[in-house]
Amino acid sequence: MFASSTVTRGLSRCFNRRFLASQAYIRPTPNDAATSTTPSNITLEQHAALDSALRVDHAGEVAANWIYRGQHFVLGKQPDVGPLIQEMWDQEKKHLAVMDKMQIQHRIRPTILIEAAKIGGFGLGAVTALMGKEAAMACTEAVETVIGEHYDDQLKEMESFPSDHPSIPLLREVVKEFRDDELEHLDIAVINHAQRAPAHALLSTVVGMGCKVAIELCKRF
Secondary structure, eight states: OOOOGGGGSOHHHHHHOOSOTTHHHHSOOTTOHHHHOOOSSSOHHHHHHHHHHHHHHHHHHHHHHHHHHHHHHHHTTOTTTHHHHHHHHHHHHHHHHHHHHHHHHTTOOOOTTHHHHHHHHHHHHHHHHHTOHHHHHHHHHHHHHHHHHHHHHHHHHHTTSOSSSTHHHHHHHHHHHHHHHHHHHHHHHHHTTGGGSTTHHHHHHHHHHHHHHHHHHHHHO
16 A cells, blocks of 8 residues: 555654745735845856756746646546645646746746657656556656755755845745655655666666756756
8 A cells, every 4th residue: 555645744844844935926925026026136157047947947847747647647546646646746736836936037938848848747757657656656756856956956056146135035945845845755755665666776767867868958948
């Protein structure tokens, strides 16, 4: 039987994160500079880093939504795993809604590969789900491992950004929140037998490398 997602959630996370940074975008305050304006005092290098980060993050959330859509299409009616996939998918929907708003706020163009992200994401989710529940969880494990590391790298890069504009501290907190969510998905996948998937090591390597290539492509295009 697949473990309930509630088992994977640390109690400290539930109690300590009473305010989620994403709520500033989900339920915005009118005329809030943190969610409606972008800093004008950052260097060209910092602006390029911000542009790249938000373009990749938006594309990643699009792909994640379609991965879970593909998994749910195949496994959604199975009572032991369908609700679990739906729960993680709902969280990714929220991530994408926030990224949509942040991209507009900071005037960042989306990647030209957005349709490829949708098709590739759905295909990856559906194919691994057809391989079995464990393979679907292995896919989630591999994807979230790469995304968690990617968000960590972004947070290090953002340390150099000036904090005098309110959107920058909020951006950092949103990235931290989303990183923690993705790592939570990773924990869920591991607890739900991701490592029992056939050819787990090979599957993880292929999916992980695919994610890293996609990140680099979206940074540039």
